[in-house]
Amino acid sequence: MDSSSVAFALDDLQTRNARLVRRAQQLPPAGARPVTIAGRVGGWIGPIAQTAVADLPGVHIEPEAVHFTAAPTARLSLDAVLREVALALRDAGCIRAWRDELLDVMAEGQTLARIERGAVRPLGLLTQAVHLNGWSPDGRLWVARRALNKSTDPGLWDTLSGGLVAAGEDPESALLRETFEEAGLPAVALAAHGPLRTVLRMHRRLGDGYQVENVLLSDCVLDAGVAPRNLDGEVLEFRCLAMPELWDMIVRGAFTLEAELAILDSLRHRLKAAPGGVAF
Template sequence: MSSAASPFLRHIERCRNVTLPAGRLPLLHNGITIGLVDPTCLSWMTDPACADLLRVNGDHILLPDGENLRQISTILAQQERYVPFKEWFDVRSSEGQIIGQVDRGLIPVFGVEASGVHLNGLVQKNTGLHLWVARRSPHKRLDPGKLDHLVAGGMSSGLTAKETVIKEAEEEAAIPADLSRQARHASTLHYAMSRPEGLRRDRLYCYDLLLPEDFIPHINDGEVESFHLMPVEDVFQQVRDTDDFKFNVNLVLLDLFLRLGMFDKQDSSILAENLHGQV
């Protein structure tokens, strides 16, 4: 790998910094692992309030009924075991079947897979391809002030990836639905990462949207501080040389750079293998 491409590997390694199960206890439903629970939280599971909802069996935790996840989330929030987002996310089996819902704040504690969307807002100018970049609000709970995509967000319960793109596009950047519906699914990324809040096992649905030159995004929900339109080459350099972007945004941008052919053949093959390899 060339010296120009090797700095991009650090972003992949940062988001894949854990080997599962990483000392965590499997959370089982119908014999399938749906989560990996931090063992320091076992006392939460054996608390009388949760005793009828979960079964702790030494080397694993059994969830008899997926519907119990909502009640567990509510109980643990009332006990101030975690800070809830008050936003429900679907917990799915490996086949995609919805098992139940969990509060977003409990996801890294239980180590369940979470899904989200990222939208590359692209503008083709005479001078070349440009990308809309957002700066996150300094008041965000996670990664305040970091650079981000024009549109990005978690998939709330009951929504598909495309529906989430349309919802988040309107909420975050005032992009009308008739425009955001044109977004094209480009790829899906996976990673497992140890973070201060716990274990993140994320599935990112990556979309591209070609926007008109005269389109200007507007701050709509306070989650973004500002928007900036940058040549894609400048974004490439910033990802390569800095950690200014939110950790997982770097992965989605690297995927974009690979699809745009911004690396030579050998570098592209190595980076793609690391980016898309099995977690």
């Protein structure tokens, strides 16, 4: 860290982080009911989505909860039931974007099925998001600006790379995949990246439902001369920020909520590790 570029102190980070955590911890939407998957509690479904799936095989709506199970009489496995649920949600306009990507359905610590990615928020299902903070050797941070055609937070700034863990994928593999797709960095460039850690579990009301998401984060110091380049069209530009510029962007609200939480977490770790806890 370059102590000549003092920008903030640990108290500044903790104060801002506390405000962000309050934004990231919201109650379920009004009228939402708990969701069970094969008898295990695993989500929250709003009134419009409840109406959309009410008559489907394997869906049982009770006053206290909405239950999703396999439907043997209709010869539908749990995966098949959830496929029909996702299609019904799409037809009812509850899904913002159909991705043709499957995510694991998790409840009470168990992976029970798979479902279309676009259906997870209308059902308030738990997702896992991995993020990478990529540092330069001189203590600057690489950040990425989201493409303007992204369905969520278009044009805002983000961590160097990040995305959801796909069905059947482990978080480490997801981190390497996302970093290659979004930043063009092969696994060898991340050989020394730190272990993934949980920043927090988000609970947030959004336009397309309820976001329940574990934010997982790793830090990596990239070799001098390494510059990211986007491969999947989801990043508009990259910048490598010195601390004063980074803090200015944080204060201006230039980052997504998840990205700012992840960046603040890394800054706290680095600040605490600095000799004497000196701000940088």
